[in-house]
Amino acid sequence: MNADLEMQNIPEESGGDTVHGSIRSLKDLIEEVTAAYTDPVEQSDLGQTLPPVFPFPALVGQVELKLALTLAVINPAVGGVLILGPRGTGKTTAVRSLVDLLPEVEVSLCPYGCLPEELEAGGMDAVCPDCAKKYGQGLPLTRREPARLVELPLNARLEDVVGGLDERAALHRKILFKRGLLSTADRGILYVDEVNLLPDELSDALLDAAATGHFIVRRGPVSASYRSRFTLIGSMNPEEGQLRPQIFDRFGLRVVSRGLRTPEERLAAYRQAISYQRNPVAFCQGYQDQVKQLRERILAAREFLPQVTLPEPVALVGMHLIERLKIHSLRVDISLFEAARAHAAYNGCPEVSIDNLSAVAPLALRLRRSTAIQSFLDAQDREEHELQDLLDTSLE
Numbered sequence: 524m525n526a527d528l529e530m531q532n533i534p535e536e537s538g539g540d541t542v543h544g545s546i547r548s549l550k551d552l553i554e555e556v557t558a559a560y561t562d563p564v565e566q567s568d569l570g571q572t573l574p575p576v577f578p579f580p581a582l583v584g585q586v587e588l589k590l591a592l593t594l595a596v597i598n599p600a601v602g603g604v605l606i607l608g609p610r611g612t613g614k615t616t617a618v619r620s621l622v623d624l625l626p627e628v629e630v631s632l633c634p635y636g637c638l639p640e641e642l643e644a645g646g647m648d649a650v651c652p653d654c655a656k657k658y659g660q661g662l663p664l665t666r667r668e669p670a671r672l673v674e675l676p677l678n679a680r681l682e683d684v685v686g687g688l689d690e691r692a693a694l695h696r697k698i699l700f701k702r703g704l705l706s707t708a709d710r711g712i713l714y715v716d717e718v719n720l721l722p723d724e725l726s727d728a729l730l731d732a733a734a735t736g737h738f739i740v741r742r743g744p745v746s747a748s749y750r751s752r753f754t755l756i757g758s759m760n761p762e763e764g765q766l767r768p769q770i771f772d773r774f775g776l777r778v779v780s781r782g783l784r785t786p787e788e789r790l791a792a793y794r795q796a797i798s799y800q801r802n803p804v805a806f807c808q809g810y811q812d813q814v815k816q817l818r819e820r821i822l823a824a825r826e827f828l829p830q831v832t833l834p835e836p837v838a839l840v841g842m843h844l845i846e847r848l849k850i851h852s853l854r855v856d857i858s859l860f861e862a863a864r865a866h867a868a869y870n871g872c873p874e875v876s877i878d879n880l881s882a883v884a885p886l887a888l889r890l891r892r893s894t895a896i897q898s899f900l901d902a903q904d905r906e907e908h909e910l911q912d913l914l915d916t917s918l919e
Contacts, residue, residue, distance in 0.1 A: 574803035578810035579620040580817060581799075583792040584783045588617055591776045591886050595712075595754050596624055597824045598865035601887075602775025602858045603755035605718070605766075612780045613792075614758040618672075618714050624818045625670040626825060628710040632664060636706050636749050639664050671711035673704050673753075675729075677720055685728050686740050686749065703740075705732045706749035718757030719766040726770055729755075733773055768893070775858030776886040824868040831864045832874045841880055850891040851900075859887040 582589060591604045606614045631638055637654040642664075647655040654664050675684065686703030705713070705728070713729075715721060721729070732738045732751035739748050755773060758780075759766060783789045799806045841859050862883035863875045872879065 575807040576619050576622050577616050577799055578807055578814050579617070579624055580813040581795055581806075581810050582613065582617055582620065583795055584788045585613060585617060585780065587886065588614075588778045588780055590882070591778045592617060592621055592756070593624075593821065593869065594862050594865040594883065594886075595756065595776065596621060596626075596821055597869060598828055598861050599752075599754045600857065600861040601865060602854060602861075603757070603773065604776045604778060605771070605774035606756070606758040606778045606780050607761055607890075608758075608778075608780030609762070609782065610760055612782055614780050615716055618712075618756055618758065621712065622669075622672050623814050624821055625672065625711065626822055627667045628670045629665040630668050630710075632666060634702055635747050636702065636709060637664055638750070671708060673708035673711060673713050675704050675713060675715045675721075675725070677717055677722070679704065679725065681724055681728065684725055685732075685738060686747070687742060702749065705729070705738065705751040705753070708753040709750045710752055711754070713753040713755050715755070715757045717759055717763065718770065719759040719761075719764045721770075726767060730769055730773065771890075772852055772854060775854065776862060776883075777890045778886065779889070820869065824865065827871070828864060828868040830873060831867045833860055833864060834874055837863075837875050837877060837880055840877060841884075844884060844888060848888060848892060849897060850888065851896065852891065855887060855891055859884065862887050 579589070588606060591606075595601055595604050606618070608614060629638070633651060633654050635651050635654075637650040639658070641649045642655070642658055647658075650658070650664075657664060682703065684703050684705055686701055686706060715729075728738070733753075733755055736752045737748060737750050739746055757766075757770075757774060783792055838860065841856070841863070845855055845859070859880070860875070863879045866879040866883050867873075867875045870879070
């Protein structure tokens, strides 16, 4: 992998006047000079500053949704969260509010995502030449910054998602890869709203990256490898279409988001929304202390998580639940027990209890059974018994 490959000499189109150096024609010269003296953009044309996100503690109700998102931030091993529900129930607002709660992580300074651990494990060949040179000079390859929450829009191109050749670098006759959304979300959160409407080619890229934690982009004779160790969060409205089973199985926790049930809750949600719309900055400042306390508790739980153990009796209870529900996917075991460990860590418990397991079991076990698969397996059982009976009869 080469981070900055000079392009080979490209044949000039006929009719152009050749000029020495990097500018090869009169047309190139005019464009170069014109670009150098482009009028600056007026400040009013740069757009407005986005308001702060709605504070997580300000969300009314939705206890199960907030629990699932909190567990996913504490322990990415739960496998992400899928939120199902009608429009207007606060699914996207809740996910975006996680921005203020995310921990700091080491982020690569390289467009290829090179990290020091890659170099230490695989040597100089494991990183791009620029990063190998920086490492030899003692310069840092990463910086600490809050983990990112990256949104994947439905109208994104495949190159936007996985990355591709940098068009601006190509104008200077260089080959340089540009990171996509999957790489940008590394060690953070990748959020897909209306995930059931995601085009198949984007779904396939997402599945590959989520399964392996890395992916390779090839463009002609050059390629680049990127890490994609993100927590996947998706939301969908079931009335707009079903989710592909392959993607459904990737979500560890499943939340059914319903409208607020009591008039008191709905009125409180209305007042919160209006107050935020009128003055987002002042509204968020009123929740600064609560956000800070919650973030500190989440960070403490992340640090404490490696010490939390899963006792055998509690694990057997979980296995019994999975067996009784006839769930075949082995991913459910990971999601159930890792969510229980995160719940225990959040409450400062050194080992998982039945209460911890009970609190997260609905999130990890719901929407796991498949009627089609169960019918297929039952039919196969009947066929196997019939075959065995025939064999026994023939051998007598």
